[in-house]
Amino acid sequence: MAITFSKAAVFEAEAEKATARRxxxxxxxxxxxxxxxxxxxxxxxxxxxxxxxxxxxxxxWKFSTDAYLNFLFQRDIFxxxxxxxxxxxxxxxxxxxxxVVTTIICLLLGFPTAYFMATRPPAQRNWWVLLMTIxxxxxxxxxxxxxxxxxxxxxxxxxxxxxxxxxxxxxxxLYTNFAIQLGLLYSFLPFMVLPLYSSLEKLxxxxxxxxxxxxxTRRQVLWRxxxxxxxxxxxxxxxxxxxxxxxxxxxxxxxxxGIHLMIGDLIAQQFGSGRNWPLGCAQALILMAxxxxxxxxxxxxxxxxxxxx
Amino acid sequence: xxxxxxADIKDQPGFRxxxxxxxxxxxxxxxILMIFxxxxxxxxxxxEGIGFGWYGSALLNQEFHNxxxxxxxISVTATIISTIAATLAAIGMTRVKxxxxxxAAFMVINLPLMVPExxxxxxxxxxxxxxxxxxxxxxxxxxxxxxxxxxxIPFAYMxxxxxxxxxxxxLEAAAADxxxxxxxxxxxxxxxxxxxxxxxxxxxxxxxxxxDFTITQLVAGPGQTTLPLYxxxxxxxxxxxxxxxxxxxxxxxxxxxxSISFLIAxxxxx
Numbered sequence: 001m002a003i004t005f006s007k008a009a010v011f012e013a014e015a016e017k018a019t020a021r022r023x024x025x026x027x028x029x030x031x032x033x034x035x036x037x038x039x040x041x042x043x044x045x046x047x048x049x050x051x052x053x054x055x056x057x058x059x060x061w062k063f064s065t066d067a068y069l070n071f072l073f074q075r076d077i078f079x080x081x082x083x084x085x086x087x088x089x090x091x092x093x094x095x096x097x098x099x100v101v102t103t104i105i106c107l108l109l110g111f112p113t114a115y116f117m118a119t120r121p122p123a124q125r126n127w128w129v130l131l132m133t134i135x136x137x138x139x140x141x142x143x144x145x146x147x148x149x150x151x152x153x154x155x156x157x158x159x160x161x162x163x164x165x166x167x168x169x170x171x172x173x174l175y176t177n178f179a180i181q182l183g184l185l186y187s188f189l190p191f192m193v194l195p196l197y198s199s200l201e202k203l204x205x206x207x208x209x210x211x212x213x214x215x216x217t218r219r220q221v222l223w224r225x226x227x228x229x230x231x232x233x234x235x236x237x238x239x240x241x242x243x244x245x246x247x248x249x250x251x252x253x254x255x256x257x258g259i260h261l262m263i264g265d266l267i268a269q270q271f272g273s274g275r276n277w278p279l280g281c282a283q284a285l286i287l288m289a290x291x292x293x294x295x296x297x298x299x300x301x302x303x304x305x306x307x308x309x
Numbered sequence: 310x311x312x313x314x315x316a317d318i319k320d321q322p323g324f325r326x327x328x329x330x331x332x333x334x335x336x337x338x339x340x341i342l343m344i345f346x347x348x349x350x351x352x353x354x355x356x357e358g359i360g361f362g363w364y365g366s367a368l369l370n371q372e373f374h375n376x377x378x379x380x381x382x383i384s385v386t387a388t389i390i391s392t393i394a395a396t397l398a399a400i401g402m403t404r405v406k407x408x409x410x411x412x413a414a415f416m417v418i419n420l421p422l423m424v425p426e427x428x429x430x431x432x433x434x435x436x437x438x439x440x441x442x443x444x445x446x447x448x449x450x451x452x453x454x455x456x457x458x459x460x461x462i463p464f465a466y467m468x469x470x471x472x473x474x475x476x477x478x479x480l481e482a483a484a485a486d487x488x489x490x491x492x493x494x495x496x497x498x499x500x501x502x503x504x505x506x507x508x509x510x511x512x513x514x515x516x517x518x519x520x521d522f523t524i525t526q527l528v529a530g531p532g533q534t535t536l537p538l539y540x541x542x543x544x545x546x547x548x549x550x551x552x553x554x555x556x557x558x559x560x561x562x563x564x565x566x567x568s569i570s571f572l573i574a575x576x577x578x579x
Binding site for chain 2: 020023030038039041044058109110113116117129130131132133134136137138139141143146150156190208212244247254263271277281288295
């Protein structure tokens, strides 16, 4: 009897193991697709960045660190010495600045918006969420185009101001830094609002009530209760804005007009007219490193939060 | 200052105005773009009268037809493949005993969300150039389908996983008590309950594929123009309100699918 029982137990354990194995196999197709067509390409650009450029695009299979040297230096054609050329570095710093300003302004506008949404009655709240979700998923190219139509020399703003007699000549807004900054804010504002909302929605308002009972002012409640409690949402929102803003491609392409570049256009250029794939790969990997640093801070912050409860 | 409890304790001064301003700022440009698609004049910015003329000329345009056909082939195929793969992965990775490599697998699934699109774009371009150069492999429009499937998987995965996590485990246990085999329990209990998550995920996968510009622009070969690429080609020519009409169609498709996904998700919450 005891023997059959243990046999049954062994059999059951075996069956369970087999089920677990089958379960694991289910995730295989997704992992293979992303592994082959998503992860492998990243390894390929890592290899490409250490190869020499072929004259008409593509690479030559010859080890070279030129791509990384070219990021900061240019070889003098006459005496073959390396000269420090900060052009690319400046574009990276500019992009960083654009992304930081975008993140800060999105947070300043997005936090009150998300908080207001989260404190509406449920029926109204659903409408607000839908209204914020639509721009989140709408075509970025089309939304950027909409901004372009408005700020063009013959666009709505200039036409209106001229009709009112405020200005005589149109103010040039398109293809300026202002246009890029405006486009980035417009593109990524919903990316800030939605994660903030989902964190504020779970806020325990009994804590707010308790703070008022202890004679806190509205401002104190905001800064010492609501904001600290929604910090995970704030960090997530900032990251969701900062990363795509840093690598933005469509916005500077359309609103910067190829005059004011960001990292995204710079990388794409090496694969197009620049015909220097290794340099483009190196530039992409340097951007990736910046993103990983941002993600590292995120992971460190959130895991710290969890430890402290 | 008045006693804060005289009003709703949740209110903060000025937040309502900021929220309304944000909403207006987000919608005004889109609405203006849509309104100008009804302009009968041939200038993008001068209003002459209301009519659907530019929709007619867009819909009769052969280039638009080709772009729409390519877009649908790519996004429908990518949506089907990615939704099936994401559903299987969600079943294999949710509510199971943690298996070695589970967190790594989770990271791989979410990778396309963390890498900036431009990096994915040039990496995919390099990858397809490499296999075309060394192995002589070129899948034609399949290149774009594969590239889209990769970034569609995490978007399809999220709602399906959420649905699985919310699911009532006692139903499956009850089925097992009534001598249902694991397959039967899955087929008759889990799968029907999973359908809303799958539809919601599929709708999101379709939108991100339908709207993609960056990756498509770099990976697309000649003759593989999609609707976003068609719009980009139009921007570089003298513009007519036809571009507004096409943009409006694209926006309406996004709005439709977001609303579908949203309504399905809300029904679940009830």
